[in-house]
Amino acid sequence: MLMLPRALRIALFALLALVAAGASVSMAGAKLEPLTFQTSAGPRVVQVELADTPERRQIGLMYRRTLAPDHGMLFDFGAPQPVAMWMKNTYLSLDMVFVTEKGLVHRIERGAEPLSEAIIDAGAPVRFVVELAAGEADRLGLKPGDRVSQRLIDAAARR
Template identity: 65%
Template sequence: MRLIRLPSLIVLALVGLFAHTVAGAELSKLVFETSGGPRSFQIETADTPQQREVGLMYRRSMPDDHGMLFDFGHPQEVSMWMQNTYISLDMVFVGGDGRVTRIAERTEPLSTRIIPSQGPARYVVELVAGAAQRIGLKPGDRVVHPRVGA
């Protein structure tokens, strides 16, 4: 019985260690310029392919004013999913010019359903579900962050 549990415990320990490392990541300010005025968030960046692959997986919560920025290097069709992601998210697809192109609101936790950009996107900003509606975010709004549009 102990041999069966050991691998599970090791996996859980590694996931916990990784989640703790990511949770301690450096935050930067990202601003959405909406018709109702600027709206600020504290953002982690997913810099490496491994960080982009994991994203916000395994997290059980996130403050309402936090999120994660993914930079795919150049505008392209982007597909995301919610596998191993426990919190519902709003996925904000952003073009190379820093303008919001599409918002996928209130994504389904733990789903393997593909969430496409439906057009070229260079960036994706993931926020807690409901954030886009709460701040009045719409396609065409501008994203201001040192990496966006750089």
């Protein structure tokens, strides 16, 4: 059996407890930015956390136990590409909004099943994915073709 120094064991236990509780990945303290969906009923604004690095995209909303209405996560893949997501280690049911580089909603996956390893495919190359709590896409009135505006999306659309 490997014996670790007491201080290291305590620190490791504390870290594991934080991860298990989801505290290390909560949205508390995360920098949020506005994102606007231009729907047929008018603009709908949500606050998103950015997943714009490989590490942030890999973790996404995993381990989170709550997600406030009008909040979510924006995944930026850097360039249009085939995108497939899954719900492994994700405790919340989510709506996934697949967005083109030009800032248009391509497809919406509603109510993705928590903890599922089923692949959720964009169906075409996209650059962005917006994850929202399940039911938010319907509440906001989102549909394919709606325009999405946010600083990263707007910059990509101008190219």
